[in-house]
Amino acid sequence: MSEELRREYEIGPQIGRGRFGTVYRCVSAETGEEFAVKSIEKALLADTIDRECVEREAKIAEHAAAGNPHAVQVEAVYEDEAWLHVVMELCPGPDLFDRISGREAPLAETEAAAVMAPLMEAVAVCHRRGVAHRDIKPDNVLFDGCGRLKLADFGSAECFGDGRPMRGLVGTPYYLAPEVVAGRDYDEKVDVWSAGVVLYIMLSGMPPFYGDTAVEIFEAVLRANLRFPTRIFHTVSPMAKDLLRRMLCKDISRRFSAEQVLRHPWITSGGGLRATEEPT
Incomplete structure (x- = not known):
């Protein structure tokens, strides 16, 4: 040293x-x-x-x-x-992966929103500064000594701007956006997709697109067939599912930005808005 x-x-x-x-x-x-x-x-x-x-x-x-x-x-x-x-x-507390895996049941919506709001605030600041994290996953969501969420590990991050696309199979299989897996040019919205996977896992205890091998996971991600199994999601609000659909949207032009996620009613209500109607 x-x-x-x-x-x-x-x-x-x-x-x-x-x-x-x-x-x-x-x-x-x-x-x-x-x-x-x-x-x-x-x-x-x-x-x-x-x-x-x-x-x-x-x-x-x-x-x-x-x-x-x-x-x-x-x-x-x-x-x-x-x-x-x-x-x-220094972030000495258990990371989000440990917090999720150490539970017998998925997080309540208010708990998940308390994680998602500061996570997306961190992502939004990065995007405003022209930085895409490119490896958002529970293992990289840490907590400081006061319990404040801290996004960590910028080892896969890339700068973007002036219309320059990013390329490269960078990240962790379960959390990769379809455009990354397909080998196409992509933009900072890959972070929103990854954060959407994190939210899905918090609310269900399982990833939305999965397989027994990396190849099977990639195939599931490319299909992007988002489902909400009734036995798991029967207690999850329509508003939370709406946000997931907007984050895990294969059509990049329709996928939310980090700023739009922060303005979604489920986030602004702290996960406590249990409307029976889907938002328009």
Whole structure:
């Protein structure tokens, strides 16, 4: 590890490991405040492309998270010839995946809305700044020491704008939008699709498009046949189903943006609007 990092932070135990680096708990020598630091030893990167990926991740995370209250904040970046260290906000609580998998029943609509609203606020800020996250899933939804939601891991993020499309099979199979799986150009609405999958899982305990292998999952995503099995969704409100249809819409031109999701009545009511009529 770099000497500069060790001067300013006391490095603690390992708390995680990612594709390119190891995450440790650390403490500021000046303030005593706790953080997490992701440390990447450049010599272990396979090639120049890997190196560019980790350097870009740090820059995009700084840009997307700065002042974004529901994204993991980047405190500092240290780099020398051998190491790249990204000091970040510490989120010690169980992530959303652990919260969902640790329950015997799906989340109530009010609980799901309490997650979806700040998640979509984080996504909307990223999109306004020209950043698509591209890997939204429960594992990347963290919570800080006060229980505030924090969107994490910008390792797959990409900048967009000026009409430039994005390409590449990036993300996690269950959460990929159809246009990503199909190999077409796509835009930031892939994040809305992924967040829609997260919402479906919170309300049902299962993914909307599934299979036993990655190929079967991809085939189900491409069909995009959205269903609400009665035995699972009989207690879920029409308003929640309406939002899911608008987020998990194969027609990109009709799919909601992050801002439209935030204005949907189910979100603005905190999941408490149980109207019997479908919204128009």
